[in-house]
Amino acid sequence: MTPVVLLGLAVMWAVLLVPGWVRAWRERSGRQTTIDTFHHQLDVLGRHAPRRSVDNPPGARLRVSDRFSNHQRPRTTVPQDAGEAAVRRRDIIVLLSIVAVVTLVGWLVSGIATVGIVHIAVDVVLGLYAYVLVLRRRAEAERLAKVHYLPRNVAQAETPRQRRRRAN
Numbered sequence: 165m166t167p168v169v170l171l172g173l174a175v176m177w178a179v180l181l182v183p184g185w186v187r188a189w190r191e192r193s194g195r196q197t198t199i200d201t202f203h204h205q206l207d208v209l210g211r212h213a214p215r216r217s218v219d220n221p222p223g224a225r226l227r228v229s230d231r232f233s234n235h236q237r238p239r240t241t242v243p244q245d246a247g248e249a250a251v252r253r254r255d256i257i258v259l260l261s262i263v264a265v266v267t268l269v270g271w272l273v274s275g276i277a278t279v280g281i282v283h284i285a286v287d288v289v290l291g292l293y294a295y296v297l298v299l300r301r302r303a304e305a306e307r308l309a310k311v312h313y314l315p316r317n318v319a320q321a322e323t324p325r326q327r328r329r330r331a332n
Contacts, residue, residue, distance in 0.1 A: 253297060260290040 191204070267283035270276075322330075 256293065257290075257297070260286065260293060264290050 264283065264286045267279060267286050271279040271283045
């Protein structure tokens with residue numbers, strides 16, 4: 165059994181080390197053109213460049229991509245933009261749905277009244293949250309549908325009488 169484990173460790177180390185050795189050997193060989201060298205320099209700069217602009221404060225929050233949508237998962241308690249708020253709303257609705265299903269199954273399996281009361285309370289919270297989301301979506305659609313007219317700014321030439329009054 166020990167030789168198999170040692171062989172497995174040797175293969176793992178080879179998988180980790182051999183590509184680096186091959187890359188270093190290629191870089192040391194003199195067969196690179198100036199374009200290859202330039203591309204290599206750009207790759208190195210791209211790997212070591214900061215991910216965000218320099219203007220961000222030192223304590224700027226990081227963002228982790230979300231695999232379910234284009235939005236970014238917020239790392240702060242309060243979402244900072246509409247995309248993060250959408251992810252937060254989706255996460256809350258998924259969590260409430262999972263809790264509702266788990267409490268329903270627990271209630272049906274155990275038959276304990278306390279679990280039934282918790283399930284009903286979770287259902288009420290889920291329903292109210294869904295209702296608030298629907299109201300929010302309606303208000304947003306109504307806000308986008310309204311037409312806001314801007315006041316007309318019409319330039320009028322001054323009459324000689326108005327110029328004299330203004331001068332005095």
